Amino acid sequence: MNYIRRLLAIWIAKATIIISKILGKKGSSAPGDIALKIYPDILSELSSKVKKEILIVCGTNGKTTTNNMLYSLFKESGYRVVCNRVGANMLGGVTTAFIDAATLWGTLDADYACLEVDEASAVRIFDHLSPSKIIINNLFRDQLDRYGEIDITIRLLDKALEKAPKAQLILNGDDPLTARFGYNTKRTCYYFGIEDDVNMSLNEIKEGRFCTFCGKELKYNYYHYSQLGDFYCESCGFKRPKLDFKAVDVNLEDGLHFSIEHHGSISSFNIQYKGFYNIYNILASVSAAVLSSIDIDSTGDILDHYTPQIGRMETFNLGKPVILNLSKNPAGFNQAISTFLQDNRPKDVLIVINDNEQDGTDISWIWDVDFERMAVPNISKYVLSGIRKEDVAVRLKYAGIPTPLVTTEDNIKSALLDLIKGSGEVCYVLVNYTALFHTQKVLKSLERSRKWKTITKNRR
Numbered sequence: 001m002n003y004i005r006r007l008l009a010i011w012i013a014k015a016t017i018i019i020s021k022i023l024g025k026k027g028s029s030a031p032g033d034i035a036l037k038i039y040p041d042i043l044s045e046l047s048s049k050v051k052k053e054i055l056i057v058c059g060t061n062g063k064t065t066t067n068n069m070l071y072s073l074f075k076e077s078g079y080r081v082v083c084n085r086v087g088a089n090m091l092g093g094v095t096t097a098f099i100d101a102a103t104l105w106g107t108l109d110a111d112y113a114c115l116e117v118d119e120a121s122a123v124r125i126f127d128h129l130s131p132s133k134i135i136i137n138n139l140f141r142d143q144l145d146r147y148g149e150i151d152i153t154i155r156l157l158d159k160a161l162e163k164a165p166k167a168q169l170i171l172n173g174d175d176p177l178t179a180r181f182g183y184n185t186k187r188t189c190y191y192f193g194i195e196d197d198v199n200m201s202l203n204e205i206k207e208g209r210f211c212t213f214c215g216k217e218l219k220y221n222y223y224h225y226s227q228l229g230d231f232y233c234e235s236c237g238f239k240r241p242k243l244d245f246k247a248v249d250v251n252l253e254d255g256l257h258f259s260i261e262h263h264g265s266i267s268s269f270n271i272q273y274k275g276f277y278n279i280y281n282i283l284a285s286v287s288a289a290v291l292s293s294i295d296i297d298s299t300g301d302i303l304d305h306y307t308p309q310i311g312r313m314e315t316f317n318l319g320k321p322v323i324l325n326l327s328k329n330p331a332g333f334n335q336a337i338s339t340f341l342q343d344n345r346p347k348d349v350l351i352v353i354n355d356n357e358q359d360g361t362d363i364s365w366i367w368d369v370d371f372e373r374m375a376v377p378n379i380s381k382y383v384l385s386g387i388r389k390e391d392v393a394v395r396l397k398y399a400g401i402p403t404p405l406v407t408t409e410d411n412i413k414s415a416l417l418d419l420i421k422g423s424g425e426v427c428y429v430l431v432n433y434t435a436l437f438h439t440q441k442v443l444k445s446l447e448r449s450r451k452w453k454t455i456t457k458n459r460r
Contacts, residue, residue, distance in 0.1 A: 002039070009039035010106050013099045026437075028088035032095030043091075046098040047129035049108040050082065054129055055288055056167075057116045058157065059137030059178070061332050062281045063089065064309050066137055067116040069285035074112050076302045077294050082113040087309070089118040091125055112292070119153050122160035133291065134161070135170040135284050139177040140207050140226060140331040141365065150177060150207055157181070170287050172280060173241045174228040176218060177208040182241060190291060192245040192283040195261070197222035197230075198252070200276055200338070207331065213238050224276070225338070226331045245287040247279050252342065260286060262296060269300045274313040274323075275339045311436045313339070316443045318420050320427065324440060327430040328359070330368040337373055340428045348381040348422035349374065350415055352435040353388045359432050363388050371399035381422035382406045385415040386435055413442050 013031035020027025035042050047054060057067040064087040071083040084097035094115055102108045117125055119139075136157070141150055154177065161167070161181065172178040173191030182189035208227035211218055216235035223229025232239035244262065251257040255272040256279055269282065282303060290296045308314060311326040323340070327333040340347065355361045366388075374382075374396075382405055384392050389408045396406055409415035412435070419427050431439050 002041075005039045006042060006045070006106055007104075009035040009042050010099055010102060011104065012038065013096065014104065017096065017100060026086055026088070028084070028086045028096055029090065029092040030096075031092075031099060032088075032097075033092035035099055036092070036095055043095045043098060043128040046102055046106070046108050047113065050110050050113045052079075052111045053132035053292055054113040054115065055292070056122070056131040056134045057114070057137065057284070058119050058122060058134065059172075060119075060140040060153075060329065061335075062137045062277065062284070063087070063116045065278065065312055066135065066281045066284045067114050068309055069281060069303060069306055070135075070288055071114045072306050073285060073289040073294055073299055073302055074114065074292075077289075077298065079111040080109055082108070082110045082115075084116055085309070087116060089116040090121040091128070094125055095128075119160075120156050123156065123163065126160050126163040131164050131167045133168045133170055133288055134164065135288055136172065136178045136181060137280060137284050138172050138175045138226075138228065138331075140329055141368075151212075154180075154212070168291070170284065170291065172228070172284070173243050174224065174230070174280075175208065176227060176231050176238070176240075177212065179241055180212045180238070183213070183238065190244045190287060191241045192280075192287045193240065193243045193247070194224060194250065194279060194283075195243060195246040195248045196250055198224065198250045198276070200224045211236060211238050225335060228280075245283055245290070247283055250279065252276060256282070260296065262290065265296070267296045267300060269303070271300070271304050273308070275335060277335045310440050311431065314440070316447045318416075318427075318443070318446055320420065320425060322416070322420065322427040322429060322443060324429045324431070324436075324443060326433065326436050328432045330365050333369040333430065336428075336430050337370065341373060341376065343426060344378070345425040346378045346380060346423060347426045347428060348383070348419050348424035349379055350383040350385065350419045350427065350429045351389075351392055352384075352386040352412065352415070352429070352431040352439060353392050354386045354432055354434045355388050356434040358434050363391060366392060366395050369395070371396055371401070375400045378424075380405065380424055381419065383415050383419045384408045385410065385412055386431075412439055413446070416442060416446060 013035040016031040017027045057063050071081050074081045082101045084093050169189045171182050171191050174193035211233040214236040218231045221230040230240050246261050247258045248261050249259050257270050259266045259268050286299045311324050314324045316322045325336050327336040355363050
């Protein structure tokens with residue numbers, strides 16, 4: 001009877017995946033939810049067939065990028081890998097990834113599984129599978145109505161880790177909120193971070209301002225952004241741990257250029273990505289891959305050919321470059337702003353903010369974004385869209401951005417057409433979660449059409 005239910009769960013889930021894609025939907029979570037209702041042990045049984053290791057990626061920002069980089073490192077090294085590549089990181093999404101990789105008869109031929117996991121969902125997911133390694137990239141405030149303050153997320157992860165006592169931890173040593181998981185534990189822990197002071201520090205709110213052990217304010221020899229940097233506590237001695245994988249000789253001109261030092265050896269990376277924060281994503285994925293037997297000297301070439309996922313500084317050609325980036329919390333927005341301010345070309349900016357359930361209905365976080373830095377001469381137009389565009393307009397007014405430069409549009413396509421009419425040589429589009437896929441779809445449609453050619457011609 002169990003065998004029949006198992007096959008039924010797989011067949012119906014696979015059919016749902018196909019139908020969802022035909023209808024233009026992602027089909028990344030619902031099929032797994034359906035399968036679990038038919039046969040609750042489906043994920044446990046499929047995950048047990050992974051031959052080598054199951055690696056989990058957690059953290060507020062960069063989960064999808066890190067996980068997909070890790071997937072590429074394994075796949076390009078000749079391994080068979082299960083991965084929830086589109087970022088469906090709750091129980092249904094993880095289950096869908098395994099069912100999609102399985103045959104119709106429920107067999108699974110996989111060496112590794114690379115799984116992005118939502119911090120609040122990890123407790124449930126770890127009831128169904130046993131991870132070998134858990135990467136925690138960073139912890140920032142995100143979706144305040146769902147997670148609450150950051151200490152709630154920490155407690156959720158503590159509970160999840162209790163269910164995976166044998167898992168090794170790969171932690172961002174520059175983040176005091178992440179590094180604390182490696183203290184007072186018998187687990188094997190590895191740390192990655194940026195060794196050099198690269199003069200990136202900003203006057204922004206630190207999420208982990210106080211020591212999680214004694215409550216005293218942390219001090220820094222230097223910091224990179226938010227609470228990430230070379231921290232220490234004068235009261236209890238908590239400090240940045242010794243880094244096992246450290247980025248050195250960082251150069252941000254025309255891409256990301258740095259070396260990773262590990263066990264005394266140094267490997268160079270010259271990668272054409274935008275965004276300083278991507279160094280952490282690269283460090284996390286390389287650390288996990290190397291600890292799982294991948295040669296570090298091969299990782300640079302593989303990652304240099306890696307294609308970023310949807311909305312991770314994704315570029316479209318609409319007569320000029322239009323760059324789409326997911327920015328869903330203060331830390332993410334501030335890093336996106338830092339990235340496009342490094343681009344010296346005249347530019348125009350579109351910001352799309354929704355407050356749907358998946359975004360978090362509390363958008364008070366926009367007041368912690370350093371929009372004041374966007375009040376610069378080489379930005380000539382600010383277009384706002386999304387459900388909470390008027391709230392963003394008020395925030396920009398208080399940031400000192402001249403009101404005549406700001407326009408609002410209800411419709412995303414109209415907002416994008418208004419954006420590319422501007423005088424900038426490049427456009428940046430910053431969106432939060434539920435705006436991402438629709439905005440990308442419209443951008444792809446415009447890229448295929450000829451309408452923008454008329455617009456840019458008239459602009460000249």
